[in-house]
Amino acid sequence: MDIFLQQLINGLVLGSVYALVALGYTMVYGILELINFAHGEITMMGAMVALSVIGALALAAPGLPGVLVLASGLVVAIPVCVALGLVIERVAYRPLRHAPRLAPLITAIGVSIILQNVAMLIWGKQYIPFPAILPQGRHTLYGASITDVQIAILLLATAIMLLLILMVQKTRLGRAMRATAQSRQVASLMGVDVNRVIAATFAIGSALAAVAGVMVSAYYGLAHYYMGFLLGLKAFSAAVLGGIGNLGGAMLGGLLLGLIESFGAGYIGDLTGGFLGSNYQDVFAFFVLIAVLVFRPSGLLGARVVERA
């Protein structure tokens, strides 16, 4: 039971990070039908920028409480990522908005490669350690252990996702986003500034990515110029699993993928009597993805409904 609970905690923490990144993919897809492959790299940039700030602060003012240092890292990383998202949209996607759909897909991959290499030039090829500034508290819950960092990730991710849903459902901007998602032309005829809405979507997605990037680096204790690639791929898969274009789907998909990976790696060896080991962790996760897509090609919640934003 304690192992089951521990895997549940592992999966939920991993899944809530996937969900935050998946939201960025799904929001952009909902509005532009564009898969923004550079999104994983924005997550990485968020982590790197925050780490630089945190590292500098930890050196300059060692007395500051860790939470405050982390917050200042976030405060710098979020605007940087938002600016990056806006620039990418303006330079790499907007000029191609009426081009065939393959063209922006290629520029997205290009931007992702450029960002990786820029990060490598700035921060080098090494893994960068996350300074030990956070409380290392560990709690035991029915035999399973959960750390302060894990609790913070779960709470923060839940809060952000709730805020996002509120924003999309209740505010003017949210309404404009939903309208643009349904039909860009009609929305602009109704007086919605479509370019502004699209820019706002990129900005929000990038801010979420920045937060997710900081979470990942705080959780695993390191950051690296390559970290966005696999994270982006997993989050994209999560968005597809949940139904790309659907906000709730991205959250559900992220959590599910985290849980599947966690339970898959934890139990697959014992369940198959050692025939399949934990090396099949990713195979198992993608097998579930394929199975879901065979029966529900548009993903779990992926009906093309009004909700997508």
Add this chain to the structure above:
Amino acid sequence: MTGQRLAWVMAAAVLVAGCGDKPQQNGDSQVVLIGQVSPLTGPQAHLGKDNENGARMALDEINAAGLTLGGKKVVLEMRSEDDAADPKTAATVAQKLVDEGVVGVIGHLNSGATIPASKIYFDNGIPQISPSATAVAYTASGFKTAFRVMTNDAQQGTVLGDYAVTKLGAKRIAIIDDRTAYGQGLADEVEKAAKAAGGDVVAREYTSDRSTDFMAILTSIKGKSPDLVFFGGMDPQAAPMIKQMKQLGMKAKFLGGDGAQTPNFIDLAGAAAEGAMASNPGLPLDAMPGGSAFKAKFEAQYGKIQNYSPYAYDAMHVLIAAMKRADSSDPAKYLAELPKTDYQGVTGHIRFDAKGDLAGGAVTLYQVKNGKWQTLETVQSGK
């Protein structure tokens, strides 16, 4: 076989006629190309750069001292290639080096990259000395061009597995590897030796050399309450792994191979690194015959030593020493001299056994104490 001989004759003809692009005559001195391959991008780039610097330092020394082969002044030039620790890329860059006309290669860094490349060097008769590939398979293929100046995994794994059971008193052992030729090879040898010493291997789990999340497999391992967790892999995985062991409240000891025994491991794992143990083939830098002199010179030029640069340095010297004995940079001629190597290097006394492995390699065990790797003891392999 005949095709191969034909290639040899053609290669020799090109060399004799001097009509190829490279090596070219450059004034009165001849330029000889030596290849160096290691991952210069990707997660292991810091280790790759370290190898490159070690090899370059030796090359610069030899050039500065002046080298004359067959009555001609020779200037050595290094062609450094990036294999990104990837087997496919390794084969591509190996072919590229052969096409460029290198007469010998220092590399590659990873076993997974070294093994496919060794076939290409063998087919073209180019001698290769790996400073760091430890997988048994590298020299097991019987390629007479393949050498290494590093204790291999069988030697290291046997020492580690035996040490875990007899010295550390671990009865229940969990083993994780990163599914690379190196990680898996080492883990297999540890498993064999631990069982032979009377230990019980309670879990065998796998991850990848790109992963940083081990919570799921560690949780599963924790349920089997091991005394010791062994990880076969590199520091970018070993560091988050030991952190996550602490997060899960695991009390088991942590033991790793040479991929984990790096300064980077401590930087990345921080306080969690305390108490971790890992081995490194050969002697600790300060116990190496030429260790302190090497360290002073290297760090003045290139910065902190990561891991294998002294071996890359020695490998280059061993390669050139064979050329000197043969009085030729022709691979066909000096290859015959390599097995006769008897070289007192920075890393120790280098001789090769019949397979091209380092004869009688030592393995040293280290433990992190007060944020530094401290030597536990050196164990001689092959006992």
